[in-house]
């Protein structure tokens with residue numbers, strides 16, 4: 001999830017919008033901007049009526065309506081034909097995040113696939129805002145998926161750690177942001193990225209040179225009104241919120257990385273991310289033709305629900321809402337048993353009779369993300385729905401799946417040395433990056 005700039009509890013945040021409203025910002029920003037009347041609304045009212053999804057705020061009391069989001073944002077849905085096409089082109093089964101519609105939306109993904117089919121190249125770009133010491137399961141999702149894309153397409157990858165963004169949005173010192181970026185880099189490396197194809201950088205150390213030139217090009221072509229329409233900044237916000245978005249845009253352009261792509265400013269970019277990051281790249285795509293660069297393509301995921309269910313967001317600061325990659329299997333067991341919202345019935349008799357409501361059941365949702373075996377997942381869903389399986393049994397299975405996943409991550413992370421971090425972060429050519 002994004003930067004999560006939460007306003008002070010109990011303080012209604014007033015947002016004044018001209019042009020495009022912030023609530024599931026319409027597609028209008030790309031190419032042409034529709035001018036809507038001025039809307040003044042308190043965010044609480046807004047949230048009660050509608051969902052709010054920006055990189056800095058996700059609020060959806062009844063759970064995020066992804067269909068609405070796709071329509072409002074103006075991205076495309078990923079359908080079975082695209083999934084098949086990816087499987088065919090990469091000659092490997094599609095990742096479960098693709099098969100199961102967890103990565104569910106895209107922009108110009110077909111363009112990347114056409115290119116690849118024609119034997120041409122592209123690169124991947126993703127990132128993380130290092131806001132917490134340890135990652136939770138939701139944070140791993142884009143990286144697990146990016147690792148699959150890197151392996152399947154054999155392409156280079158750049159990973160942006162936005163230590164500057166976190167300094168601007170969170171109450172943290174610059175040195176703390178830098179330290180967290182390096183710690184988070186270890187967790188990212190533990191996801192298995194190939195050092196011969198991966199460049200990890202922090203904004204605080206990499207910003208400069210041709211990268212900064214692209215930051216400036218973007219900044220010069222985005223108006224304050226356009227930015228306000230896309231992100232919902234208001235007059236009381238500090239201006240860091242205005243200056244930062246071009247920094248997240250710049251890695252979408254290959255000329256930002258002359259040590260990787262010397263002389264090549266027209267290499268296409270594919271960005272895997274959660275859908276809350278879409279506004280950054282809507283802005284980027286809007287600007288690209290104006291600065292004679294290519295629009296990045298996107299492949300976007302749903303959010304990973306909190307243990308309490310879809311309407312609350314998994315929070316890096318609320319240990320009850322999330323499972324961390326640092327949790328022990330004992331902690332995982334306790335959290336799942338105690339906090340994972342159940343769609344089962346109040347008594348065993350009732351459950352046997354009525355079965356579980358899978359739509360709200362968190363253990364099933366988590367298995368959907370992390371249980372690899374499709375047949376087993378179908379079996380569990382059926383048995384649970386028809387009351388033959390109890391919540392406790394489903395949780396039992398989930399505890400095993402998550403404990404294995406987390407233990408595997410912890411083993412991999414323990415192998416990551418400071419030298420390895422330096423190696424991934426070195427500004428260097430990658431001679432075998434397409435090999």
Ligand code: TRP
Pocket residue numbers: 001002003055125126127128129160161162165248271272273274277
């Ligand atoms: N803003 C993102 C966050 O807060 C980090 C990020 C930077 C990112 N560049 C990205 C995420 C590209 C996805 C893709 O987590």
